[in-house]
Amino acid sequence: MKYLLLCCALLGLLTTARAQTAPLYFPPTSNTATWASVTPQSQGWCQPQLDSLLAYLGRQHTKSFVVLKDGRLVVEQYYGSFTRDSLWYWASAGKSLTSTLVGIARQDGLLSLSDSASRFLGRGWTAAPPAKERLITVRHLLTMTAGLDDTPPAPCDNESTNAACLLYRTDAGARWAYHTGPYRKLQPLLAAASGLTMNQYTNQKLGNIIGMGGAWAGDVYYSRTRDAARFGLLMLARGSWNGTPVLRDTAYFRQMTHPSQALNRSYGYLWWLNGQPSYMLPQTQLVLPGPLVPSAPADMFAALGKNDQKIYVVPSLGLVVVRMGNSAGQSHLALSSFDMELWRRLMATIQCRPLAATLSAAAGVAVYPVPAPDRLTVRLPASIPAARLRLLDVLGRPVREGFAAGPETSLDLHALPAGAFSLQIFDPQGRLLTTRRVLH
Incomplete structure (x- = not known):
């Protein structure tokens, strides 16, 4: 049984490798020809x-x-x-x-x-x-x-x-x-x-x-x-x-x-x-x-x-x-x-x-206080053990980055000007879970 499983696993790896390194096709240079x-x-x-x-x-x-x-x-x-x-x-x-x-x-x-x-x-x-x-x-x-x-x-x-x-x-x-x-x-x-x-x-x-x-x-x-x-x-x-x-x-x-x-x-x-x-x-x-x-x-x-x-x-x-x-x-x-x-x-x-799993997990994320005077706290639900945080200004430029590895973490907002920001929260695989509006 173990031998059979090993063979199947190797076959899967070979199939994946073959799919990813298939010979490239090049379309005809005429834009009226079939691609x-x-x-x-x-x-x-x-x-x-x-x-x-x-x-x-x-x-x-x-x-x-x-x-x-x-x-x-x-x-x-x-x-x-x-x-x-x-x-x-x-x-x-x-x-x-x-x-x-x-x-x-x-x-x-x-x-x-x-x-x-x-x-x-x-x-x-x-x-x-x-x-x-x-x-x-x-x-x-x-x-x-x-x-x-x-x-x-x-x-x-x-x-x-x-x-x-x-x-x-x-x-x-x-x-x-x-x-x-x-x-x-x-x-x-x-x-x-x-x-x-x-x-x-x-x-x-x-x-x-x-x-x-x-x-x-x-x-x-x-x-x-x-x-x-x-x-x-x-x-x-x-x-x-x-x-x-x-x-x-x-x-x-x-x-x-x-x-x-x-x-x-x-x-x-x-x-x-x-x-x-x-x-x-x-x-x-x-x-x-x-x-x-x-x-x-x-x-x-x-x-x-x-x-x-x-x-x-x-x-x-x-x-x-x-x-x-x-x-x-x-x-x-x-x-x-x-x-x-x-x-x-x-x-x-x-x-x-499935997309729905990450979207439903994001519903349990809490971000506070709003407005946040000096520090912004992010609380993750048990279903999200870790997350990457990115704070964007109104022009969409990243101004803070952080990593949450526990139920709560915080971002220092001291040096930022007053205004509106967007907090993006990603799972460890880089999937965007949610975006929250933040006032400082």
Whole structure:
């Protein structure tokens, strides 16, 4: 009997491994050709949880949602008047596309990551002292460590690219800050290095090869949802498309999708990384403990854009997940609580895990006092032995993190300004149990 059970267990492990490492399928490059699909049921996914996920996405102002499994369509859902041929903006998810193009330029010998950005942009592209400006390299632009002020005074803002708005704050490499203005300088930098426009370079080096038919309009990339899925599939295939190398530089690909500096471990070369010991977010200098999206697989890396534009890649599961639409809640530059909830529901679908159990357990959570003057106490029911706590300000930025391992724990609110906050409570597996409003 023990031998039989052992054989069954090994067979299950082999089946799982085979499912997760199946050969990748690549759709035809023509957008009118058929893209092969598989049913959720054939993958062992549970339809009730999938129905709940799709209904949730519809309530969260989603325009489109696509999931690929090993390259094949397993979910493709459009909402309202949005269709397969509708165009939508990538917002900062386009940063990850730009990073890939920089890697292609490096493999072609057009630039080095250690090159000063001034080699391509000329002198005076910032308002920094000349000696400090020369310190800023291509790598610093890829890693958000240019050292320029990410909160310049009006009329400048985080996205401004005018030299007068790119102010020196600290030496390049010394500070991580999510700063779109310096990133956008990679586009004229690529144009100068290649002698092509951004659209010409994107199409010649990547888009035409994989059938991605989008276009840059100014600094923002627009495409159909399937185009974004094609890009995600290219990343799942580590830079190759159906045997054709696109990003051949394997060292660059690894650097791009792994921690690029020690300041924000969850940031590669313009890609967000899950499964790291800590992370930083836009508009704050807090270093927060734990992975970026605890409810998602640890090896996930993602292109994330404002208003919840998402391209997730999960090599261990052979998944590419794309979400386009309006903001699912409060407007955020990249990550939001929506990432956590989307993945909680998607993993429940994939693993056939009931959602109701965690929701009912959350009913016994108590948070007090309200308002909380100095400390906020969280009491867990016996059904929740431990939980992760995250306190968000009105902009959705994490301001406190904690771990509750007992019936009661508290968060120190001393240094926080008076106002309204949201307390998110997650179980040890990263599933969001409940969100409570807190006044301080």
